[in-house]
Amino acid sequence: MFTLENFLFLLQGVPNTLAISFLSFALGFALGIPTAIVKQFSPYGLGHVADAYISVMRGIPVLVIMLLFHFGMAGIIPVFKSAFLSATFALGLRSGAFQSQIFRGAINSVGRQQMMAATSLGMNRWQAFRYVILPQAFIVALPGLGSEIALLIKDSSYAFVLGVLELTKYSDIVRKATRSFLYPYLIAAILYILITFPVANYLDRLGSRLKTKYGLR
Amino acid sequence: MGEVVLACEGLKKRYGDLWVLKGIDFEIEKGQTKVIIGPSGSGKSTFLRLMGLLEPPTEGKIYFEGKDVYGSGLDLNMIRAKIGFVFQEPSLFRHLTALGNVKLGPKVVLKMKDDEAERKALEALKTVRLEEWSHHYPAQLSGGQQQRVGIARALAMDPDIILFDEPTASLDIELTWEVIDVMKDLARRGVTMLVVTHELGFAKEVADEILFMDDGRIIESGPPEELLKNPKSPRAREFLRRLIGGV
Numbered sequence: 039m040f041t042l043e044n045f046l047f048l049l050q051g052v053p054n055t056l057a058i059s060f061l062s063f064a065l066g067f068a069l070g071i072p073t074a075i076v077k078q079f080s081p082y083g084l085g086h087v088a089d090a091y092i093s094v095m096r097g098i099p100v101l102v103i104m105l106l107f108h109f110g111m112a113g114i115i116p117v118f119k120s121a122f123l124s125a126t127f128a129l130g131l132r133s134g135a136f137q138s139q140i141f142r143g144a145i146n147s148v149g150r151q152q153m154m155a156a157t158s159l160g161m162n163r164w165q166a167f168r169y170v171i172l173p174q175a176f177i178v179a180l181p182g183l184g185s186e187i188a189l190l191i192k193d194s195s196y197a198f199v200l201g202v203l204e205l206t207k208y209s210d211i212v213r214k215a216t217r218s219f220l221y222p223y224l225i226a227a228i229l230y231i232l233i234t235f236p237v238a239n240y241l242d243r244l245g246s247r248l249k250t251k252y253g254l255r
Numbered sequence: 256m257g258e259v260v261l262a263c264e265g266l267k268k269r270y271g272d273l274w275v276l277k278g279i280d281f282e283i284e285k286g287q288t289k290v291i292i293g294p295s296g297s298g299k300s301t302f303l304r305l306m307g308l309l310e311p312p313t314e315g316k317i318y319f320e321g322k323d324v325y326g327s328g329l330d331l332n333m334i335r336a337k338i339g340f341v342f343q344e345p346s347l348f349r350h351l352t353a354l355g356n357v358k359l360g361p362k363v364v365l366k367m368k369d370d371e372a373e374r375k376a377l378e379a380l381k382t383v384r385l386e387e388w389s390h391h392y393p394a395q396l397s398g399g400q401q402q403r404v405g406i407a408r409a410l411a412m413d414p415d416i417i418l419f420d421e422p423t424a425s426l427d428i429e430l431t432w433e434v435i436d437v438m439k440d441l442a443r444r445g446v447t448m449l450v451v452t453h454e455l456g457f458a459k460e461v462a463d464e465i466l467f468m469d470d471g472r473i474i475e476s477g478p479p480e481e482l483l484k485n486p487k488s489p490r491a492r493e494f495l496r497r498l499i500g501g502v
């Protein structure tokens with residue numbers, strides 16, 4: 039039997055799910071913006087490094103990165119002894135590559151004319167980027183960032199494999215304890231939607247509202 | 256004779272295999288207004304972008320206040336800051352209000368303090384008669400208002416010259432007038448201006464000289480009365496006949 043107590047127990051997985059998702063998003067943001075900038079300006083030929091980073095992260099399943107960190111590299115890098123941090127870093131690293139692509143697209147959508155107008159005022163490339171291109175790109179990127187958060191919330195469930203006590207792990211525990219095979223996962227599925235939807239939807243709507251206000255495409 | 260603000264010598268520009276500018280000599284003195292006319296594709300915009308240091312020439316020299324711009328290791332951005340540019344395409348920074356647009360250059364490039372930049376910007380907005388619209392975003396302004404903010408944005412930098420590339424080409428007739436009126440004001444106040452436009456009324460009233468451009472060259476130039484009434488070259492005559500006849 040699946041009871042209210044089971045449900046409340048299962049809810050205890052939510053904080054870790056949220057923590058992994060949002061911390062990895064923040065890490066991804068912190069990596070994504072500089073990566074996009076490096077790709078834009080390619081200082082000291084670093085553009086290739088950014089390209090390599092993106093290709094590698096696109097090519098490896100995030101679960102494999104988690105396993106690699108936690109089981110393969112804990113000896114070399116002590117933080118990976120923590121399953122929670124291994125999962126967060128794996129997701130954050132991949133998110134950095136994805137977010138850099140989102141920002142790249144957004145930067146390109148701002149257009150040459152804005153750059154030209156900034157240049158005509160005597161701004162150097164960095165000033166034009168900082169004061170003119172990036173603020174507009176950020177608005178354009180909002181819906182993409184919403185999808186990225188949704189992806190991270192869902193993929194945080196891989197942390198289950200490392201034994202992190204997040205939502206999926208809890209639903210599995212409940213399944214074993216109650217021998218109820220349907221409800222624990224069904225409730226987990228609904229909870230994932232309830233977490234994902236408002237965040238992604240909010241960023242979507244904020245993006246549309248600001249785009250209309252500023253006349254951005 | 257006034258001092259020459261901006262000049263070029265043997266200016267050429269090539270895109271791939273296409274020579275868009277084929278050798279242009281030009282100069283403009285402080286306080287002058289010069290108007291460029293010519294058929295579509297003749298290279299007017301390219302010429303202006305080169306003179307605004309927004310693109311380098313393929314050959315030839317550009318002089319700003321007597322100094323060879325590309326030849327003497329000058330800081331191009333410092334010169335660009337002294338050359339205003341008003342574009343045909345919508346070019347206001349879309350995430351900033353009218354005031355924000357006009358303030359940004361003085362703040363970021365001229366390193367003015369916020370209140371000083373704001374004072375400068377409001378003054379410029381007043382010149383283009385938009386002080387009441389300073390808190391509107393570009394998307395909330397008409398095309399004519401946007402172009403006037405663009406002019407204010409250039410003015411706030413205290414430029415030594417402003418280049419205008421068909422600033423009214425994409426505007427309705429009434430909106431064209433409000434922009435042209437502001438430009439006439441500036442010309443009368445002695446702002447040095449190089450203007451690509453087919454508003455011949457503007458040229459007649461305020462231009463010191465009209466230059467007719469065709470196929471990458473300035474093939475004729477002279478005072479407005481002369482060039483508009485008695486163009487010497489057949490190409491200019493044909494062009495003006497069509498422009499005035501509206502055919």
Ligand SMILES: Nc1ncnc2c1ncn2[C@@H]1O[C@H](COP(=O)(O)OP(=O)(O)OP(=O)(O)O)[C@@H](O)[C@H]1O
Nearest residue numbers: 270271273275293294295296297298299300301302
């Ligand atoms: N960045 C560029 N790359 C390649 N070709 C270009 C570029 N800019 C302009 N051209 C070409 O150069 C020629 C002149 O263009 P330009 O825009 O200077 O003419 P224009 O006199 O301003 O014309 P219009 O009256 O239509 O504005 C055109 O054939 C155009 O296609």
Ligand SMILES: [Mg+2]
Nearest residue numbers: 299300301421
């Ligand atoms: Mg043009």
